[in-house]
Amino acid sequence: MRAAIELLDAEGIDGLSMRKLGQKLGSAATAMYWHVGNKENLLILASDEVWSEITLPDVPAVGWRPAARELMYAVRGLCDRHRWLVRVITTYYAAGEGMARFQECAYETFDAAGFRDADLDWAVSTPFMFVTGMAFMSGSEVAGIKERADQESAEQPEKEAEAIAQINALAAKYPRLSASMEAQAQRGQGFAEQVDEVFAFGVETILDGLAARLAGRSDAV
Amino acid sequence: MRAAIELLDAEGIDGLSMRKLGQKLGSAATAMYWHVGNKENLLILASDEVWSEITLPDVPAVGWRPAARELMYAVRGLCDRHRWLVRVITTYYAAGEGMARFQECAYETFDAAGFRDADLDWAVSTPFMFVTGMAFMSGSEVAGIKERADQESAEQPEKEAEAIAQINALAAKYPRLSASMEAQAQRGQGFAEQVDEVFAFGVETILDGLAARLAGRSDAV
DNA sequence: ACCTGAACACCGTTCAAGT
DNA sequence: ACCTGAACACCGTTCAAGT
Numbered sequence: 185m186r187a188a189i190e191l192l193d194a195e196g197i198d199g200l201s202m203r204k205l206g207q208k209l210g211s212a213a214t215a216m217y218w219h220v221g222n223k224e225n226l227l228i229l230a231s232d233e234v235w236s237e238i239t240l241p242d243v244p245a246v247g248w249r250p251a252a253r254e255l256m257y258a259v260r261g262l263c264d265r266h267r268w269l270v271r272v273i274t275t276y277y278a279a280g281e282g283m284a285r286f287q288e289c290a291y292e293t294f295d296a297a298g299f300r301d302a303d304l305d306w307a308v309s310t311p312f313m314f315v316t317g318m319a320f321m322s323g324s325e326v327a328g329i330k331e332r333a334d335q336e337s338a339e340q341p342e343k344e345a346e347a348i349a350q351i352n353a354l355a356a357k358y359p360r361l362s363a364s365m366e367a368q369a370q371r372g373q374g375f376a377e378q379v380d381e382v383f384a385f386g387v388e389t390i391l392d393g394l395a396a397r398l399a400g401r402s403d404a405v
Numbered sequence: 406m407r408a409a410i411e412l413l414d415a416e417g418i419d420g421l422s423m424r425k426l427g428q429k430l431g432s433a434a435t436a437m438y439w440h441v442g443n444k445e446n447l448l449i450l451a452s453d454e455v456w457s458e459i460t461l462p463d464v465p466a467v468g469w470r471p472a473a474r475e476l477m478y479a480v481r482g483l484c485d486r487h488r489w490l491v492r493v494i495t496t497y498y499a500a501g502e503g504m505a506r507f508q509e510c511a512y513e514t515f516d517a518a519g520f521r522d523a524d525l526d527w528a529v530s531t532p533f534m535f536v537t538g539m540a541f542m543s544g545s546e547v548a549g550i551k552e553r554a555d556q557e558s559a560e561q562p563e564k565e566a567e568a569i570a571q572i573n574a575l576a577a578k579y580p581r582l583s584a585s586m587e588a589q590a591q592r593g594q595g596f597a598e599q600v601d602e603v604f605a606f607g608v609e610t611i612l613d614g615l616a617a618r619l620a621g622r623s624d625a626v
Numbered sequence: 627a628c629c630t631g632a633a634c635a636c637c638g639t640t641c642a643a644g645t
Numbered sequence: 646a647c648c649t650g651a652a653c654a655c656c657g658t659t660c661a662a663g664t
Contacts, residue, residue, distance in 0.1 A: 316541060
């Protein structure tokens, strides 16, 4: 299992193959099938293993809002260390002990906040969905591709002119979008910082939204 | 392109292979490479194509909050019709015309709400991250696997006893989690309805959170 | 400009056979 | 109980060769 997680961290979800894992463990690839059944199950086992890395907050001591925030940041950190994680849990619904331990704490947190019954389920799910979406967008490949594109246009100046012309054409059709892109460029932010700020904003927004619901203060329509 | 989208809708992202696509179009698989370069590019082209299905709200007419809600539901619908979409945009960062058109409208919406500069970028991203995460969890495979598990345990009663014993053991360790699962079962909800309700709750929570920020009414800490 | 066929280097998985 | 090797049915992609 440890070997599998190392391979996943290093080479991603497609970089893990039964043959490579076998090689790493010094035995035939097909030997793996005796232990884990198939690749799907291997991924599920690996992802559950990794959940236990999270240190849970002391909910009664810190209060629901800091606890919720801590949980959100912890999941984000986990997804960051193991880029393949979100992909696995979203395609295979891997619900084992490691994840149960985490979810129990999430329930404790939002129960402490005052959510009950179905509301409690939804309150637990909403921040989790946000973190999941976030983890994807900041996933290795996306960020990597952005950098690769920048590098490409730097290496091929003849293509850059073409790219700029295309961007200008889009700017005419989508003024707000291009204004925002320009502003981002002027702020001189990298992709990673941008993502961190979106995350921080989103966390507080969702916590505010949950607080508003608790106070019966939804603006509705 | 239409053939590729049909194949993707029908068989998912792994069901689309160059060979199958070639067969569907009555030519050699390798002919595809002349037109689209490689599979990654094929997926990017397909995903951008599909964004234009969305009908955009008339923001000034309906106001920011209904417009934002409409956009969120529209994206959810889109991801539901094309289960492979989120997967592609999250792994390849496919930003073409179709997506630009949508994003322009999102910027218009949150600009109308009163967000400016970096706040505007974040306000646009937050709901989008939530929808993305949501689309994953309700993705075809996850839902399918849940049903498959239910069916399996129904078919193999000898294994069901074992599964129940395992669940009870978990219940002792994770009381809140198992209480919630029991309550869900008693409400007699299917997985799909559950997901719809989480989505509805999350949408309003996020809109509330954004409204709170606009009103300078964040509860902070 | 557009398409083909053969070929290469990979996959996951099964299964009979070994110890 | 645990492992091996050969084999099967797939992949994406390249490239010389055709029209």
